[in-house]
Amino acid sequence: MKRFLTPDDIGSFSKALEDARNAKNNPYADQALGRNKTLLLLFFNSSLRTRLSSQRAGFNLGMNVIVMDINKDGWQLETEFGVVMNGDKPEHIREAVPVMGRYCDIIGVRSFAKFENKEEDYSEKILNQFIELSGVPVISLESATRHPLQAFADLFTIEEYKTVERPKVVLTWAPHPKALPQAVPNSFVEWMKVANVDLVVTHPKGYDLAPEFMDGVKYEPDQRKAFEGADFIYAKNWASYSDYGKILSTDRSWTVDEEKMALTNNAKFMHCLPVRRNMIVTDGVIESPNSIVIDEAANRVVSAQVVLKRMLQYIAEEEDL
Amino acid sequence: MKRFLTPDDIGSFSKALEDARNAKNNPYADQALGRNKTLLLLFFNSSLRTRLSSQRAGFNLGMNVIVMDINKDGWQLETEFGVVMNGDKPEHIREAVPVMGRYCDIIGVRSFAKFENKEEDYSEKILNQFIELSGVPVISLESATRHPLQAFADLFTIEEYKTVERPKVVLTWAPHPKALPQAVPNSFVEWMKVANVDLVVTHPKGYDLAPEFMDGVKYEPDQRKAFEGADFIYAKNWASYSDYGKILSTDRSWTVDEEKMALTNNAKFMHCLPVRRNMIVTDGVIESPNSIVIDEAANRVVSAQVVLKRMLQYIAEEEDL
Amino acid sequence: MKRFLTPDDIGSFSKALEDARNAKNNPYADQALGRNKTLLLLFFNSSLRTRLSSQRAGFNLGMNVIVMDINKDGWQLETEFGVVMNGDKPEHIREAVPVMGRYCDIIGVRSFAKFENKEEDYSEKILNQFIELSGVPVISLESATRHPLQAFADLFTIEEYKTVERPKVVLTWAPHPKALPQAVPNSFVEWMKVANVDLVVTHPKGYDLAPEFMDGVKYEPDQRKAFEGADFIYAKNWASYSDYGKILSTDRSWTVDEEKMALTNNAKFMHCLPVRRNMIVTDGVIESPNSIVIDEAANRVVSAQVVLKRMLQYIAEEEDL
Incomplete structure (x- = not known):
């Protein structure tokens, strides 16, 4: 799995539910998959459950986890193309995202709808730039249109x-x-x-x-x-x-x-x-x-763990090629 | 140990001091106890020593550690019962705390006296809700009346x-x-x-x-x-x-x-x-x-490690039942 | 290596570049060195690449990593000597730094030039207090005059x-x-x-x-x-x-x-x-x-990893004495 946004990304629900039961009953069984892999959880917006449950899911899989509040720990990102960047946004998302993809193996992104522009929100503009530019599997941690x-x-x-x-x-x-x-x-x-x-x-x-x-x-x-x-x-x-x-x-x-x-x-x-x-x-x-x-x-740990495990399997297959 | 707030919680001082000497001399001896356990350090107030020393103690015991500044990384929690929550606090402590207890194995809480109401502070209102509602062992990382x-x-x-x-x-x-x-x-x-x-x-x-x-x-x-x-x-x-x-x-x-x-x-x-x-x-x-x-x-690592170890032992005993 | 600020600290460039190639080709080879060691990344200023790449380098070496934004997670530090501390800075750097050195094995510090006083900036006043007082190896994560x-x-x-x-x-x-x-x-x-x-x-x-x-x-x-x-x-x-x-x-x-x-x-x-x-x-x-x-x-992970590895080797040698 390279992307987690819609039901299509998870495929068969009966298989997904079986995976969920396995993750819940045996949460530490897949740590070999996560060894030396780093999960980046990137927040444009606040979080409690998603922040904690995704960290826990990463730990259960033996991953290293980095949490970053981009606007507080880093800085604001420019998302428009072609602008002269002489304002308050010191970095373009087209540099920031590929760089993050070089430091981390999987990226989770929380970026809420801004309610400024319906088309922009419903195009999942921010999340899609991570999917397009990061080079690594990307999870929506609640993006503009989906959770x-x-x-x-x-x-x-x-x-x-x-x-x-x-x-x-x-x-x-x-x-x-x-x-x-x-x-x-x-x-x-x-x-x-x-x-x-x-x-x-x-x-x-x-x-x-x-x-x-x-x-x-x-x-x-x-x-x-x-x-x-x-x-x-x-x-x-x-x-x-x-x-x-x-x-x-x-x-x-x-x-x-x-x-x-x-x-x-x-x-x-x-x-x-x-x-x-x-x-x-x-x-x-x-x-x-x-x-x-x-x-x-509590089942948020389970859903995150199933998704992360599938992404780790995808990475392992890619590394085998 | 399910709670750490008063001397009664630690029991015999001579045993506690012996444990402290052992933790200091042999800090990595108990990592099997902490394996796959997650420590949540939750801060309603700022911290330097407590934040760093408690993380170190958790690492020494082989735990995963999550640090969260609830007011900055998450949001403000409502602590009054029965109110219509139409103000600036989007979550009630009676949901937030049990959820945290489902994501983590031990919770440390820093919540200072607010000096608004002596009885409220001296009832350890915030810490006690964690003890009552989280379902996991709870450590005071300096609460209203004790450190x-x-x-x-x-x-x-x-x-x-x-x-x-x-x-x-x-x-x-x-x-x-x-x-x-x-x-x-x-x-x-x-x-x-x-x-x-x-x-x-x-x-x-x-x-x-x-x-x-x-x-x-x-x-x-x-x-x-x-x-x-x-x-x-x-x-x-x-x-x-x-x-x-x-x-x-x-x-x-x-x-x-x-x-x-x-x-x-x-x-x-x-x-x-x-x-x-x-x-x-x-x-x-x-x-x-x-x-x-x-x-x-420097001895703050030692005291935290003794307390965490006893809580991990309590968890291990519970799991054995 | 006890300090990383200038080219002198790294010594021979051909050896450093050979180490960099090794770190890039075989990033997980030295995890025994980092086991049970804690890296503190301390930020007086914002960061994206340095924050993420240094964490990744620490993980690659098997270290535990703590990230702290001192002004946000902790509080402002007094850096002048002899003042009556009755203002807005509750802790002196002369206490804070040695304490950090007792909780962590290596400290990275980001502290930019303030542009208030050229001599003060060019004396690397903040970084040098970490070098002088922490008792552990110190890395500049971009200090006043160098990156x-x-x-x-x-x-x-x-x-x-x-x-x-x-x-x-x-x-x-x-x-x-x-x-x-x-x-x-x-x-x-x-x-x-x-x-x-x-x-x-x-x-x-x-x-x-x-x-x-x-x-x-x-x-x-x-x-x-x-x-x-x-x-x-x-x-x-x-x-x-x-x-x-x-x-x-x-x-x-x-x-x-x-x-x-x-x-x-x-x-x-x-x-x-x-x-x-x-x-x-x-x-x-x-x-x-x-x-x-x-x-x-992407090579920021490599440079950080070479430096951290040399510091871990220094620590291992000291422990052997």
């Missing part, structure tokens, strides 16, 4: 907790005081469309995800109706795609609470975290026995 | 340098331009009360430590009198406990200088560092042969 | 790419919007004077380097004339030495472009990076096949 390590962990968590062959999974928008990217819901929908689940998305008017993600997905405007019979409730806020990056509602009647959870089929509650309590979800729901957010977060 | 790794290193340093069976140890307040927490003097007193030393505390009016620490400790208001016959002078500034968090004096007649050191029994000079020269202590005293502040700081 | 890891990597890169026994190497000043230290050109000149190359320096009036560096070096005021027949063009901006720290020119007629490169003997283009495109060099030149800036940057 695939989260979606893979979510898939595995649902697999672990499901009690029926094909569970009903509801992605529900919920209110939040700040404008959040669509990366998590985009990836969640993208992965659930391929998974053996019955996916329903519910959100207020104006919060449709981009058509390339929502095509073919069941939409239910009535949140309560959507919750009926659900096996998993996946809550998340996102800003508007059509009115790009805008907050159209902070309506707390969309907050996931005990009364709505009672409509479900004893559903498990999921969220990628960090979560705003009493905005996204009530204290009562997130602290209930049906909340599996901590186990879901 | 036990420092006190243990101090105990060991005194043991190494003492020339009499029961030395006279003087804790003296000294002036400082900023309000400093009581954590270091609290722990120092708490440990010295158990140790085989003759402890005397001297400070200006209004600087009594909390009663639970000072109970049964000899107090001498006259600094010069306190210094007479002392074998160790331990200098430290702290803000008032009774007038909580306030600076009542910056009187430089309390600065430790050569003339006062001459009153002692050729005492060694100690300080936890960082130290404000010519406020806490003169250049002459801290650069004198009797100053043992660097050896004292 | 020797860069110069050593440059030497090795020229050795790899040269097609004649004694190539013509041109160091050319180029414009930049901010005042930059002289460390890189100083070290480049200092190393090239010893190397088997024909060195020519070209720059506008007022940009002479310090006499101790320029003594005996060929200076050509006409940039185009300097470029004639060159095998390597090494571009770099620096602020004035005589009018210390000032920008005397931002004249973009000094930018390295295709037309000037055509005057050379099909020269390779070099720069230490980060580089301001279309100020220092045009997009066309830096993206041309003759640009070797990425390979040059």
